[in-house]
Amino acid sequence: MRNLFAMARRIIHQIVRDKRTLALLIIAPLLILTLVWYIFGAKASEPNLAIIHYKSSDLVSAFKSVDYERMSPLQARQALADKKIDAYVDLKTPVKVHLEGSDPSRNGLAMSKIQKSMQAVQQINVKKMKTELTGAIQTQQKAIQAQQQTLRQMTEVMQRYAPSALATIMQNAPKGEKPQAATAPEKVKLDVTYLHGNDDLNTFDSFGPAMVGIFVFLFIFMIGGVSFLRERTTGTLDRLMASPIKNYQIIWGYMIGFGLFVIVQSFILTCYIVYVLNIYDIGHLLDVLIVVFILSFSALSLSILLSTFASNELQMFQFIPLVIVPQVFLSGLFPIDTLPGWVRALGNLMPIHYSTEALRNIMIRGTGFSGWWFDGLILVLFSIVFIAINILVIRASRPVVD
DSSP states (O other): OHHHHHHHHHHHHHHHHOHHHHHHHHHHHHHHHHHHHHHHHSOOOOOOEEEESOTTOTTGGGSOTTTEEEOOHHHHHHHHHTTSOSEEEEOSSSOEEEEOOSOHHHHHHHHHHHHHHHHHHHHHHHHHHHHHHHHHHHHHHHHHHHHHHHHHHHHHHHHHHOHHHHHHHHHHSOOOOOOOOOOOOOOOOOOOOOSSSOTTOOHHHHHHHHHHHHHHHHHHHHHHHHHHHHHHHTTHHHHHHHSSOOHHHHHHHHHHHHHHHHHHHHHHHHHIIIIISOOOOOSOHHHHHHHHHHHHHHHHHHHHHHHTTOSSHHHHHTHHHHHHHHHHHHTTSSOOTTSOHHHHHHHTTOHHHHHHHHHHHHHTSOOOHHHHHHHHHHHHHHHHHHHHHHHHHHHHHSOOOO
């Protein structure tokens, strides 16, 4: 045990003296995470829209000048080509929409805004139809009144000259029924409830749990792998293997030494995203920290393992596209339900997949230990397997002393 803790102290002193490594380990994730928070947490920008042929149109009131520029057809086409506007609406009947089209997100924003205006267009059309119907009804009412006046005059004549015939006609005439008043349909009001989250949940709140796992794993993987590689390239590891220190003590010494900084980084990063960036979190901070700690040691043990297959720092960084990027895409940050089965199965072999699910259960769904124990257990198994392989690799590369 003395050799193990001596190794751990040496690693700790080495990292403390390396200010650049400390900054990369603690400050860099906070800066990048803040940038991501600004990007995904920002409100969507308003689309730039215009209308043409508006002077002769009755629909222009539905397209407010605050939201739509008034342009001539030539100006609108040129502005669309120069990407100064995202779309323009031709108010000639039928109404046509012309989109710039190169950015799907801008297309969606433009169409959403135009659809709201088209709802106002429908209201204008309804009012116009109502006005026309009212005019037709009034014309009919005048005609009916004229007919009634004629009937009254005929009735007066018949009362004067043929009262018996009038009595017979009135007796055989069908009795009219009083028409029922039409009732306006009631407006439907939706009572919306959320099982998890609320209507204030934004994109960053949804991505946040995955981002915590991704940043923790990425930076610990880089720092741990490069640091262990430096131990090999400088000959320090060779001298350790030539000493009486045991194989497991070498690996656990590195794990404890780096683990202290792993815990500090995980604690700072988690507190920063919860309390400074104010991400949506209804779970307990302790549960979040435990999952992040377990993931951190999985990243550290994997980085030590892969560093044994690299000859220099460049080769170590070449593992990042192979190890980190697939985990980002299959972590749950993006929908994977429609992917082929073998791709989803591949995601189940990646630590960040389990950390994302565990952190979402805690932070968004508010579950306690029952919601993350299985994912946490899988992460622990990842760490155990990586550490066991590391010990075997050290044993295989250790010189045999006769």
